[in-house]
Amino acid sequence: MDLENVSYAQKQRLAYIDFKLMFTGSVTRNEIIQRFECGTAAASRDLALYKQLAPKNLTYNTTEKQYLLESNFKPLFNHDARKTLVKLANEISDGFDAISDTKFPVEAPSSLNVPDLMIVARISQAIFQNKAVNIIYTSLSSGSEARDIVPHSIVDNGLRWHVRAYCRKSEEFRDFVLTRITKASIKSGLSKEYEHKEHDKEWNTFISLELVPHPRNIEHPTAIALDYGMVDGSMTIKTRAALTGYLLRRWNVDCSNNAELGSSEYQLYLNNKHLISGAGNLTLAPGFQDL
Known part of the structure; x- marks a missing residue:
């Protein structure tokens, strides 16, 4: 089966699974049931179909009873970068804009640039999983270099998107412009207590x-x-x-x-x-x- 033969309602649920995996790193059957008010059997069918359509995107963890993102994940749906950033900012988590044909008569200011959505996804996953991220970051003062950060919030400051994070190099909380991050990989192990959002004085x-x-x-x-x-x-x-x-x-x-x-x-x-x-x-x- 391919997406063309899937009903509109099921595409919504598949897009939700895709979105959850991409930006949080996991999805559960109960999340699908609660989000769409469907039965256990329907949610199981959706997960089985998603697995059939994108077998390399997820794996089931029997201990945690959730489906986890695989390292070679490739999104099943085309998540528009600008729309997805707005969804993330407003905690809208269905990820379902690829097949929407509704056009609203509203114009928003144009952005000069938007971040790489896969970079945003890895930062988002790290936030949900309380993990550090190794990034290649280009700053105005020191050029390109690798550093480890522990992100806690993604922010639209009206001009551009940045991530608020604890920087292990400078040993303080800082802002990192998302478009200046050219590579991001999640590190193993949980972050330290002092690196968490609760210890970011300026943020709180x-x-x-x-x-x-x-x-x-x-x-x-x-x-x-x-x-x-x-x-x-x-x-x-x-x-x-x-x-x-x-x-x-x-x-x-x-x-x-x-x-x-x-x-x-x-x-x-x-x-x-x-x-x-x-x-x-x-x-x-x-x-x-x-x-």
């Missing part, structure tokens, strides 16, 4: 940003207040310290000491700069200088 610290209409660039501040749903001329956004610099740059928030950025692109001003000096990536924030 939340900061409140008080934003107001720019006091110099905006002639009619009520317009900006309406744009952002401000109350009494201001709004407060709560964000992770590790993401603060990215967000302020994405929103073109003037973070200078005295609203000194005069360009019209800066419609918002950070009104509580003195409270965020310990946040991450503040060098990216427009006009920011330490007090």
